[in-house]
Structure formats: structure tokens, C-alpha cells
Amino acid sequence: xxxxxxxxxxxxxxxxxxxxxxxxxxxxxxxxxxxxxxxxxxxxxxxxxxxxxxxxxxxxxxxxxxxxxxxxxxxxxxxxxxxxx
Numbered sequence: 001x002x003x004x005x006x007x008x009x010x011x012x013x014x015x016x017x018x019x020x021x022x023x024x025x026x027x028x029x030x031x032x033x034x035x036x037x038x039x040x041x042x043x044x045x046x047x048x049x050x051x052x053x054x055x056x057x058x059x060x061x062x063x064x065x066x067x068x069x070x071x072x073x074x075x076x077x078x079x080x081x082x083x084x085x
Contacts, residue, residue, distance in 0.1 A: 017046075017067075017068055018041075018046060018047045018048060018049075018068075019048075019049060019064070019066065019067040019068070021038045021049045021064065022038065022041075023038050023039065023040060023041065024037065024038060025037070025038045025049075026038075026054070027049075027051070027064060027066065028066065029051055029053070029064050029065050029066060030065045030066050030070055031062075031063075031065035032051075032053050032065075034053050034054070034055075035053075035054050035055075036051035036052060036053050036054060036064060037051060037052060037054055038050070038051050038064065039051055039052055039061060042063070048063055048064065048069060049063070049064040050062060050063055050064065051063075051064040
């Protein structure tokens with residue numbers, strides 16, 4: 001990675017931490033606006049839960065939106081895409 005790319009993916013407001021959710025846990029996802037079940041954890045540089053809505057709620061499976069990820073999305077851009085894998 002060259003200097004430009006390192007600067008582009010630099011986290012400006014971090015560090016961000018993975019939430020203490022485990023596979024099988026239930027949580028509220030801000031993106032889906034419903035209760036979800038955690039289905040897996042990503043192998044990205046910052047491991048993050050993946051989820052699916054319970055009871056056919058909004059959205060399919062994908063990243064769980066809450067905690068530090070919500071804050072990072074509000075403050076960061078290209079860096080979130082890089083660190084989120």
C-alpha cells in the first residue's frame with residue numbers, strides 16, 4: 001500500500017472496537033430497525049458481526065449496524081470500507 005492509500009484509509013476518529021456479540025446472540029440492528037440474530041463474525045481487520053432479521057424483518061443478511069460501526073459510518077468514509085473488509 002502506498003502513502004496515498006495509507007492516508008486514505010486512515011481512521012480519523014477511531015479506534016473502533018468490535019462489539020461483544022457472539023454467534024446466536026440477538027440484538028437490535030439500526031439498519032433493519034428490528035431484532036436480529038448474529039449469524040457470523042467477519043474476518044476483516046476489525047471483526048464485525050453479520051446478522052439476519054428475525055421473523056422476516058426488513059433487509060436480508062449483512063453487517064450488524066450498531067455500536068462503533070454506526071459511529072464510524074457517520075464520521076469516516078473510505079476508511080470504513082477498508083477496515084470493514
